[in-house]
Amino acid sequence: MTETNQEKTRTGKAVVLNAPESFCVQELNVPKPTEGTIVAKVQYGGVCGSDLHMTKGEFPLPYAIVLGHEGVGVIEELGEGVTHDYSGVEVQAGDRVYWCPIAPCHHCWYCTVEQDFSSCTNSTWFGPLERPTWGSHAEYVTLPKDAAFFRIPDHTPSEAVIAFGCALPAVLQGVERAGGIKPLSNVVVQGCGPIGLAAIMLAKISGAANIIAIDGSEVRLELAYKFGATKALDINKTSIDERNQLIKNITANRGADLVIEGTGHRSAFQEGLKICARNASYLLIGLWASQGEQLFDPSYIVQNNLRLIGTQYAQAKHYYGAMQVASLHHSKFPFTELVTHKCSLNEMGKALDLVSSGKAGKVVMCP
Numbered sequence: 001m002t003e004t005n006q007e008k009t010r011t012g013k014a015v016v017l018n019a020p021e022s023f024c025v026q027e028l029n030v031p032k033p034t035e036g037t038i039v040a041k042v043q044y045g046g047v048c049g050s051d052l053h054m055t056k057g058e059f060p061l062p063y064a065i066v067l068g069h070e071g072v073g074v075i076e077e078l079g080e081g082v083t084h085d086y087s088g089v090e091v092q093a094g095d096r097v098y099w100c101p102i103a104p105c106h107h108c109w110y111c112t113v114e115q116d117f118s119s120c121t122n123s124t125w126f127g128p129l130e131r132p133t134w135g136s137h138a139e140y141v142t143l144p145k146d147a148a149f150f151r152i153p154d155h156t157p158s159e160a161v162i163a164f165g166c167a168l169p170a171v172l173q174g175v176e177r178a179g180g181i182k183p184l185s186n187v188v189v190q191g192c193g194p195i196g197l198a199a200i201m202l203a204k205i206s207g208a209a210n211i212i213a214i215d216g217s218e219v220r221l222e223l224a225y226k227f228g229a230t231k232a233l234d235i236n237k238t239s240i241d242e243r244n245q246l247i248k249n250i251t252a253n254r255g256a257d258l259v260i261e262g263t264g265h266r267s268a269f270q271e272g273l274k275i276c277a278r279n280a281s282y283l284l285i286g287l288w289a290s291q292g293e294q295l296f297d298p299s300y301i302v303q304n305n306l307r308l309i310g311t312q313y314a315q316a317k318h319y320y321g322a323m324q325v326a327s328l329h330h331s332k333f334p335f336t337e338l339v340t341h342k343c344s345l346n347e348m349g350k351a352l353d354l355v356s357s358g359k360a361g362k363v364v365m366c367p
Contacts, residue, residue: 012139015348018064020057025345033079036145043158045136045365046070046165047351049264065126066135069101070165072158086148098161099149100319118313139367148316153327160330163338167194168322169314178283178309183207188256188275192220195262197227204228217358226334240271262286281307342366
């Protein structure tokens with residue numbers, strides 16, 4: 001805190017991305033909350049694979065910004081009119097909250113007609129430093145009006161909620177778009193980072209018969225078993241053809257009813273198509289940032305009655321759902337064990353390296 005002639009001004013450190021590959025820790029002013037907003041002190045700011053794409057300049061951003069779009073924090077101060085969270089639960093200073101980092105406009109076609117807030121064309125996300133920020137790689141966040149937040153139940157550890165960051169909400173939206181995970185179905189999950197592990201857990205909860213995980217990290221493959229995988233395939237020890245055949249052997253020579261891509265690597269796409277059974281769905285979540293075009297034969301999709309589903313971001317209801325999943329199931333699955341690395345704000349580079357290495361479960365910043 002610093003003192004002005006008039007009153008105390010709250011300040012806090014934050015990781016600021018000034019340009020691609022250029023970030024530093026800065027001290028920023030944290031103004032008092034205005035009507036409909038809150039200020040929260042960050043407990044954990046999750047580091048996501050998309051943060052890698054952002055820092056590399058693979059996604060257009062209004063530089064300079066505060067990094068971080070996954071967060072759990074403690075309410076520091078409530079703005080005028082804020083008495084409840086966005087599910088109607090009463091809140092006060094000192095309560096822990098989990099928030100959706102996107103504030104929809106509530107006026108566009110997608111908000112009003114389709115009611116798909118993740119597709120809002122005017123949503124508020126990252127913004128310039130001159131504006132109060134809710135980037136979670138910081139000591140404090142200001143959650144703007146219409147950015148939904150939810151009070152974390154007292155018995156639910158903060159680590160369990162941040163363990164999947166934005167991944168569990170994203171998977172909840174994706175699975176919803178894909179028509180759900182049917183009981184006794186065969187599910188293949190490509191990639192065992194937070195997105196993949198969230199998908200594996202939801203498949204387990206939904207009663208899938210076979211849940212096959214694919215990754216190249218022994219750490220992540222071990223976690224896959226703990227979150228419900230019935231078989232884990234190491235890409236470093238098997239070829240694409242071998243994996244395809246192993247999946248056929250497990251699924252009575254049919255293939256997967258649902259394939260969920262959570263790798264973020266374009267090489268997964270061609271393999272994912274071949275893993276699909278006839279009438280299957282292929283859900284793409286991880287391939288968020290462009291890695292260039294690739295060729296494939298669209299007749300394969302037609303001849304096998306395949307459904308390709310893309311999903312971007314998540315909506316407030318999915319963040320609420322993710323928090324409830326953590327609350328209901330954190331004692332059944334090793335949520336807190338998924339948080340393998342905690343870094344200070346000064347260790348942003350280390351945190352990004354850990355995420356890109358594939359040797360970590362969930363990396364979080366601890367302001």
